Amino acid sequence: xxxxxxxxxxxxxxxxxxxxxxxxxxxxxxxxxxxxxxxxxxxxxxxxxxxxxxxxxxxxxxxxxxxxxxxxxxxxxxxxxxxxxxxxxxxxxxxxxxxxxxxxxxxxxxxxxxxxxxxxxxxxxxxxxxxxxxxxxxxxxxxxxxxxxxxxxxxxxxxxxxxxxxxxxxxxxxxxxxxxxxxxxxxxxxxxxxxxxxxxxxxxxxxxxxxxxxxxxxxxxxxxxxxxxxxxxxxxxxxxxxxxxxx
Numbered sequence: 001x002x003x004x005x006x007x008x009x010x011x012x013x014x015x016x017x018x019x020x021x022x023x024x025x026x027x028x029x030x031x032x033x034x035x036x037x038x039x040x041x042x043x044x045x046x047x048x049x050x051x052x053x054x055x056x057x058x059x060x061x062x063x064x065x066x067x068x069x070x071x072x073x074x075x076x077x078x079x080x081x082x083x084x085x086x087x088x089x090x091x092x093x094x095x096x097x098x099x100x101x102x103x104x105x106x107x108x109x110x111x112x113x114x115x116x117x118x119x120x121x122x123x124x125x126x127x128x129x130x131x132x133x134x135x136x137x138x139x140x141x142x143x144x145x146x147x148x149x150x151x152x153x154x155x156x157x158x159x160x161x162x163x164x165x166x167x168x169x170x171x172x173x174x175x176x177x178x179x180x181x182x183x184x185x186x187x188x189x190x191x192x193x194x195x196x197x198x199x200x201x202x203x204x205x206x207x208x209x210x211x212x213x214x215x216x217x218x219x220x221x222x223x224x225x226x227x228x229x230x231x232x233x234x235x236x237x238x239x240x241x242x243x244x245x246x247x
Contacts, residue, residue: 053083060092069096087117094126103130114146121150125157132164140164148180155181159191166198174198189218197232205236212245 060075076093079086094109107130113123128143144161148154162177175198181191196212199205215223224246227233236242 072096085116087113121147137164155184203235
Protein backbone atom coordinates (compact mmCIF):
# COMPACT_ATOMS: atom_id res chain seq x y z
CA UNK A 1 0.00 0.00 0.00
CA UNK A 2 1.13 3.12 -0.84
CA UNK A 3 0.65 5.70 1.53
CA UNK A 4 0.52 9.14 0.45
CA UNK A 5 -0.03 11.68 3.09
CA UNK A 6 -0.17 15.40 2.70
CA UNK A 7 1.91 17.55 4.97
CA UNK A 8 0.38 20.86 5.88
CA UNK A 9 2.60 23.39 7.53
CA UNK A 10 0.97 24.87 10.58
CA UNK A 11 3.09 27.82 11.53
CA UNK A 12 1.99 31.01 13.19
CA UNK A 13 3.40 34.49 13.25
CA UNK A 14 3.31 36.79 16.23
CA UNK A 15 3.27 40.49 15.51
CA UNK A 16 5.20 42.41 18.15
CA UNK A 17 4.07 46.02 18.71
CA UNK A 18 6.64 48.49 19.91
CA UNK A 19 5.51 51.74 21.56
CA UNK A 20 6.92 55.18 20.73
CA UNK A 21 8.17 57.31 23.65
CA UNK A 22 9.10 60.98 23.82
CA UNK A 23 12.70 60.06 24.50
CA UNK A 24 15.10 57.46 23.13
CA UNK A 25 14.90 53.97 24.62
CA UNK A 26 17.49 53.21 27.30
CA UNK A 27 20.21 50.70 26.37
CA UNK A 28 18.51 47.79 28.16
CA UNK A 29 15.27 48.39 26.24
CA UNK A 30 17.20 48.63 22.99
CA UNK A 31 18.90 45.28 23.62
CA UNK A 32 15.55 43.63 24.33
CA UNK A 33 14.07 45.13 21.17
CA UNK A 34 16.89 43.73 19.04
CA UNK A 35 16.42 40.26 20.50
CA UNK A 36 12.70 40.38 19.86
CA UNK A 37 13.19 41.52 16.29
CA UNK A 38 15.76 38.79 15.78
CA UNK A 39 13.24 36.22 17.05
CA UNK A 40 10.67 37.49 14.57
CA UNK A 41 13.17 37.18 11.72
CA UNK A 42 14.03 33.64 12.81
CA UNK A 43 10.36 32.71 12.98
CA UNK A 44 9.79 34.12 9.51
CA UNK A 45 12.71 32.09 8.16
CA UNK A 46 11.38 28.93 9.80
CA UNK A 47 7.89 29.49 8.37
CA UNK A 48 9.32 30.10 4.90
CA UNK A 49 11.48 26.96 5.13
CA UNK A 50 8.45 24.92 6.24
CA UNK A 51 6.37 26.27 3.38
CA UNK A 52 9.13 25.37 0.91
CA UNK A 53 9.33 21.82 2.27
CA UNK A 54 5.55 21.53 2.12
CA UNK A 55 5.46 22.73 -1.47
CA UNK A 56 8.22 20.33 -2.53
CA UNK A 57 6.55 17.42 -0.76
CA UNK A 58 3.29 18.08 -2.58
CA UNK A 59 5.18 18.28 -5.86
CA UNK A 60 6.80 14.92 -5.13
CA UNK A 61 3.41 13.40 -4.38
CA UNK A 62 1.99 14.67 -7.67
CA UNK A 63 4.88 13.06 -9.53
CA UNK A 64 4.34 9.84 -7.60
CA UNK A 65 0.66 9.84 -8.57
CA UNK A 66 1.70 10.36 -12.20
CA UNK A 67 4.06 7.34 -11.94
CA UNK A 68 7.06 9.60 -12.56
CA UNK A 69 8.98 7.76 -9.89
CA UNK A 70 12.54 8.91 -10.63
CA UNK A 71 11.44 12.54 -10.73
CA UNK A 72 9.54 12.06 -7.48
CA UNK A 73 12.66 10.65 -5.79
CA UNK A 74 14.66 13.71 -6.84
CA UNK A 75 12.07 15.94 -5.19
CA UNK A 76 11.85 13.83 -2.02
CA UNK A 77 15.64 13.99 -1.75
CA UNK A 78 15.42 17.78 -1.81
CA UNK A 79 12.77 17.66 0.93
CA UNK A 80 14.90 15.39 3.07
CA UNK A 81 18.02 17.48 2.58
CA UNK A 82 16.13 20.29 4.35
CA UNK A 83 14.11 18.15 6.77
CA UNK A 84 15.82 14.78 7.32
CA UNK A 85 13.35 13.73 10.01
CA UNK A 86 10.33 13.99 7.69
CA UNK A 87 8.98 10.43 7.98
CA UNK A 88 6.27 10.87 5.34
CA UNK A 89 8.85 11.89 2.73
CA UNK A 90 10.96 8.82 3.52
CA UNK A 91 7.84 6.65 3.17
CA UNK A 92 6.83 8.07 -0.20
CA UNK A 93 10.43 7.94 -1.40
CA UNK A 94 10.36 4.26 -0.48
CA UNK A 95 7.11 3.84 -2.40
CA UNK A 96 8.70 5.33 -5.52
CA UNK A 97 11.74 3.07 -5.17
CA UNK A 98 9.44 0.06 -4.70
CA UNK A 99 7.65 0.91 -7.93
CA UNK A 100 11.04 0.96 -9.68
CA UNK A 101 11.91 -2.45 -8.26
CA UNK A 102 14.73 -1.04 -6.13
CA UNK A 103 13.64 -3.04 -3.11
CA UNK A 104 16.81 -2.78 -1.02
CA UNK A 105 16.88 0.99 -1.42
CA UNK A 106 13.17 1.14 -0.62
CA UNK A 107 13.77 -0.89 2.53
CA UNK A 108 16.48 1.56 3.61
CA UNK A 109 14.07 4.43 3.02
CA UNK A 110 11.38 2.84 5.19
CA UNK A 111 14.01 2.20 7.85
CA UNK A 112 14.83 5.91 7.85
CA UNK A 113 11.12 6.66 8.18
CA UNK A 114 10.72 4.59 11.34
CA UNK A 115 13.87 6.11 12.79
CA UNK A 116 12.30 9.52 12.26
CA UNK A 117 8.93 8.34 13.58
CA UNK A 118 8.75 4.89 15.20
CA UNK A 119 4.93 5.19 15.19
CA UNK A 120 4.71 5.42 11.39
CA UNK A 121 2.62 2.29 10.81
CA UNK A 122 2.67 2.87 7.03
CA UNK A 123 6.45 2.51 7.03
CA UNK A 124 6.37 -0.71 9.04
CA UNK A 125 3.66 -2.11 6.75
CA UNK A 126 5.53 -1.19 3.58
CA UNK A 127 8.74 -2.58 5.04
CA UNK A 128 6.92 -5.85 5.66
CA UNK A 129 5.81 -5.90 2.03
CA UNK A 130 9.40 -5.41 0.87
CA UNK A 131 10.63 -8.24 3.08
CA UNK A 132 7.86 -10.45 1.66
CA UNK A 133 8.91 -9.62 -1.89
CA UNK A 134 12.47 -10.57 -0.96
CA UNK A 135 11.18 -13.79 0.68
CA UNK A 136 12.49 -12.64 4.05
CA UNK A 137 9.32 -13.82 5.74
CA UNK A 138 10.54 -13.87 9.33
CA UNK A 139 11.46 -10.20 9.06
CA UNK A 140 8.20 -9.48 7.26
CA UNK A 141 6.20 -10.91 10.16
CA UNK A 142 8.12 -8.73 12.62
CA UNK A 143 7.45 -5.62 10.52
CA UNK A 144 3.73 -6.41 10.23
CA UNK A 145 3.64 -6.97 13.99
CA UNK A 146 4.96 -3.44 14.46
CA UNK A 147 2.31 -2.08 12.09
CA UNK A 148 -0.63 -3.77 13.84
CA UNK A 149 0.71 -2.91 17.29
CA UNK A 150 0.54 0.76 16.31
CA UNK A 151 -2.68 0.43 14.31
CA UNK A 152 -4.58 -2.71 15.36
CA UNK A 153 -7.36 -2.19 12.79
CA UNK A 154 -4.97 -2.23 9.82
CA UNK A 155 -6.59 -5.15 8.06
CA UNK A 156 -4.11 -5.21 5.16
CA UNK A 157 -1.25 -5.78 7.60
CA UNK A 158 -3.09 -8.69 9.24
CA UNK A 159 -3.70 -10.27 5.82
CA UNK A 160 -0.11 -9.85 4.66
CA UNK A 161 1.14 -11.13 7.99
CA UNK A 162 -1.01 -14.20 7.40
CA UNK A 163 0.56 -14.71 3.97
CA UNK A 164 4.09 -14.46 5.41
CA UNK A 165 3.21 -16.90 8.19
CA UNK A 166 1.74 -19.31 5.65
CA UNK A 167 4.98 -19.14 3.64
CA UNK A 168 6.76 -20.12 6.86
CA UNK A 169 4.24 -22.99 7.22
CA UNK A 170 3.04 -21.53 10.50
CA UNK A 171 -0.51 -22.30 9.47
CA UNK A 172 -2.44 -21.85 12.75
CA UNK A 173 -0.89 -18.42 13.23
CA UNK A 174 -1.70 -17.53 9.62
CA UNK A 175 -5.36 -18.44 10.13
CA UNK A 176 -5.42 -16.37 13.32
CA UNK A 177 -4.07 -13.38 11.40
CA UNK A 178 -6.76 -13.72 8.73
CA UNK A 179 -9.38 -13.99 11.46
CA UNK A 180 -8.17 -10.66 12.86
CA UNK A 181 -8.73 -9.06 9.45
CA UNK A 182 -12.22 -10.57 9.27
CA UNK A 183 -13.11 -9.25 12.71
CA UNK A 184 -12.14 -5.78 11.49
CA UNK A 185 -13.97 -6.22 8.19
CA UNK A 186 -16.38 -9.19 7.98
CA UNK A 187 -16.67 -8.67 4.20
CA UNK A 188 -12.92 -8.89 3.55
CA UNK A 189 -13.06 -11.36 0.69
CA UNK A 190 -9.28 -11.75 0.41
CA UNK A 191 -9.03 -12.89 4.04
CA UNK A 192 -11.54 -15.70 3.40
CA UNK A 193 -9.73 -16.74 0.23
CA UNK A 194 -6.36 -16.82 1.96
CA UNK A 195 -7.85 -18.84 4.80
CA UNK A 196 -9.13 -21.30 2.21
CA UNK A 197 -5.63 -21.57 0.74
CA UNK A 198 -4.07 -22.13 4.16
CA UNK A 199 -6.53 -24.87 5.04
CA UNK A 200 -6.02 -26.50 1.63
CA UNK A 201 -2.27 -26.62 2.24
CA UNK A 202 -3.07 -28.59 5.40
CA UNK A 203 -5.48 -30.85 3.44
CA UNK A 204 -8.37 -29.61 5.58
CA UNK A 205 -10.99 -29.93 2.87
CA UNK A 206 -14.04 -28.88 4.87
CA UNK A 207 -12.52 -25.67 6.25
CA UNK A 208 -10.98 -24.79 2.90
CA UNK A 209 -14.25 -25.15 0.99
CA UNK A 210 -16.18 -23.26 3.67
CA UNK A 211 -13.90 -20.24 3.39
CA UNK A 212 -13.58 -20.41 -0.37
CA UNK A 213 -17.39 -20.38 -0.56
CA UNK A 214 -17.44 -17.19 1.50
CA UNK A 215 -14.89 -15.53 -0.78
CA UNK A 216 -16.82 -16.57 -3.89
CA UNK A 217 -20.08 -15.29 -2.39
CA UNK A 218 -18.46 -11.86 -2.04
CA UNK A 219 -16.61 -11.72 -5.38
CA UNK A 220 -17.72 -14.69 -7.52
CA UNK A 221 -15.81 -14.32 -10.78
CA UNK A 222 -12.50 -13.36 -9.23
CA UNK A 223 -12.16 -16.24 -6.81
CA UNK A 224 -13.55 -18.94 -9.07
CA UNK A 225 -10.92 -17.95 -11.61
CA UNK A 226 -8.10 -17.73 -9.06
CA UNK A 227 -8.90 -21.04 -7.40
CA UNK A 228 -8.87 -22.92 -10.70
CA UNK A 229 -5.14 -22.26 -11.15
CA UNK A 230 -3.93 -21.65 -7.58
CA UNK A 231 -1.38 -24.33 -6.63
CA UNK A 232 -2.34 -23.98 -2.96
CA UNK A 233 -5.43 -26.07 -3.73
CA UNK A 234 -3.50 -28.99 -5.24
CA UNK A 235 -4.23 -31.32 -2.33
CA UNK A 236 -8.01 -30.83 -2.54
CA UNK A 237 -8.45 -30.20 -6.25
CA UNK A 238 -9.92 -33.62 -6.96
CA UNK A 239 -12.55 -33.28 -4.24
CA UNK A 240 -16.01 -33.24 -5.81
CA UNK A 241 -17.20 -30.38 -3.58
CA UNK A 242 -14.26 -28.22 -4.65
CA UNK A 243 -14.90 -28.87 -8.33
CA UNK A 244 -18.61 -28.10 -7.96
CA UNK A 245 -17.81 -24.85 -6.21
CA UNK A 246 -15.79 -23.63 -9.19
CA UNK A 247 -18.42 -24.46 -11.84
